Amino acid sequence: MIAKNVMKVNEWDTEVWYEIGCICTGDDCRSQIAFEIDKEFNHIDIIFYKKVMWADYWGNNPFYVKWWKRFKASLRILFTGYIELEGDFMIQDIDHLEAFIEALDEGKQKMLKLKEEHKNGN
Numbered sequence: 001m002i003a004k005n006v007m008k009v010n011e012w013d014t015e016v017w018y019e020i021g022c023i024c025t026g027d028d029c030r031s032q033i034a035f036e037i038d039k040e041f042n043h044i045d046i047i048f049y050k051k052v053m054w055a056d057y058w059g060n061n062p063f064y065v066k067w068w069k070r071f072k073a074s075l076r077i078l079f080t081g082y083i084e085l086e087g088d089f090m091i092q093d094i095d096h097l098e099a100f101i102e103a104l105d106e107g108k109q110k111m112l113k114l115k116e117e118h119k120n121g122n
């Protein structure tokens with residue numbers, strides 16, 4: 001089956017990468033998911049790469065209100081060291097969702113195989 005809006009970007013011995021497109025097809029919305037196995041510490045990393053934005057684009061605020069919100073957010077990062085952001089995966093339909101799940105499952109299967117190989121001393 002041809003995956004809808006999901007593709008395997010690359011695969012190496014201990015890692016596999018997928019790209020998940022957004023229904024808007026915008027480059028800013030694309031997400032990447034990497035599955036990596038760390039043989040030294042015997043764990044699996046699942047890394048989500050996504051551009052997340054400070055949500056000042058909602059509403060009809062004039063530019064100075066948006067700028068003020070960004071300034072307050074930057075102060076929060078400066079003084080607390082963190083900020084809470086969110087980003088969603090906008091899934092178009094069942095085919096898109098199935099392709100997303102298929103990529104997650106394929107990555108999971110690769111990690112299970114590598115863990116098993118590692119347990120057996122490879």
Ligand SMILES: [Zn+2]
Nearest residue numbers: 022024026029
């Ligand atoms: Zn989008």
